[in-house]
Amino acid sequence: MEVQIASLCDSAADYGGKLCLIGAFDTILVRQFPAQHPFCSVALRIIFRDTDEGKHTMRLNLIDDDGQSLLPGMDPTELNIRLPENQFFASVNFVFNFQGMRFTKPGQYSLDITLDRAIVARIPLQVLHMPAEGATPS
Numbered sequence: 001m002e003v004q005i006a007s008l009c010d011s012a013a014d015y016g017g018k019l020c021l022i023g024a025f026d027t028i029l030v031r032q033f034p035a036q037h038p039f040c041s042v043a044l045r046i047i048f049r050d051t052d053e054g055k056h057t058m059r060l061n062l063i064d065d066d067g068q069s070l071l072p073g074m075d076p077t078e079l080n081i082r083l084p085e086n087q088f089f090a091s092v093n094f095v096f097n098f099q100g101m102r103f104t105k106p107g108q109y110s111l112d113i114t115l116d117r118a119i120v121a122r123i124p125l126q127v128l129h130m131p132a133e134g135a136t137p138s
Contacts (some may be wrong), residue, residue: 001052004091005045006113006121012043014093019045026123029130030103037101042111042123044094048081055080059114060096062125065107103127 010023021043028037042060058077062070083090103109111123 002047003121004047006123007043008123009041009043012041012095014095019043019093026125028127031130034104039099042096045091047089047091049089050083053081056116061112063110
């Protein structure tokens, strides 16, 4: 199993096996806290080989810099990987959409992707305070 793409972005879609993503980012600027990010997507492209066939469980978890989960109730994604005959590998695209992601403070965050309880990708995210326009820096 190999993660080829793991990205946080404005929008993503899978069109017939082609992973399309728009607006990849790793920083959110916020004027005040608590803050809510209206919409974003996580785009993943994972290559599975014959040794990966079978059932697997994938989880996404957004962790703050204190190690607290911000997505505690997110259900796992159950996978049953089967390679088509005469194929050496299979690429599978995953798109997860999030609305109203809340941030209570600025800091470093991590979107961890686990497969069968092992972290296979970690997407860094920083949420920064942006001073109001016209404010003088201190």
